[in-house]
Amino acid sequence: MHGTIFTLLKRYVQTQYDHSTWLRLLEASGLTSGDFDHKSVYPDEQMYALVGNAAEMTGLSANELHENFGEYLVPDLMYMYQKLLQPEWTTLDMIEHTETTMHAQVRREHTENAPPVLNVTRISPHELVIDYVSKRRMGALAVGIVRGLAKYYDEADQIEVTPTTSEDGEEVRIRVRRKR
Known part of the structure; x- marks a missing residue:
């Protein structure tokens, strides 16, 4: 998935929740860095992990998120x-x-x-x-x-x-x- 989407997801989490939520989400997803290059493409599995863990953290379904x-x-x-x-x-x-x-x-x-x-x-x-x-x-x-x-x-x-x-x-x- 395109890095721009990851960058915007980071901003979304930080604005809807806070920066510490983003850090906890990265850790729960097994990602060591939350800095995504907007010109790069990242494995879809990273997005699935982030959204799945965000669903668990927020109580919302993955579809709602x-x-x-x-x-x-x-x-x-x-x-x-x-x-x-x-x-x-x-x-x-x-x-x-x-x-x-x-x-x-x-x-x-x-x-x-x-x-x-x-x-x-x-x-x-x-x-x-x-x-x-x-x-x-x-x-x-x-x-x-x-x-x-x-x-x-x-x-x-x-x-x-x-x-x-x-x-x-x-x-x-x-x-x-x-x-x-």
Whole structure:
């Protein structure tokens, strides 16, 4: 997994909890350093260990943590990819274009990295379906990112996000609908 995600996870834990929580989390996960290089790729198992131990420490489920972290990621992701965004996009437009813009760039620039595949089907001007495909099984993170996008575009009260399959599978279907 890309080092940027680890760096943002560190900041998330430090802001939502505190620095000592991050240190305890590293120790429980068997990691000797919490400094991740944003240009490097790290084993997925390190993220699984961090999230699993964070779930134990907080009492939240891994899916809840992934969703919360996904929401937290959005402002930074939008900043990193701002040159690829169109000013007229809304939440649904952003989701519809993620695979061909942001994910395509990540795959070009970091061939060893593998963001999830998002097969997005626009059902109507107000609804789409995301078929998330990843061996990482982090569909809950995608759900959180969609909720974070709705907040980013100031549409949180208008967007319904509904996983229609288990969020921890390799293939997760997520329905996103704008209330009219």
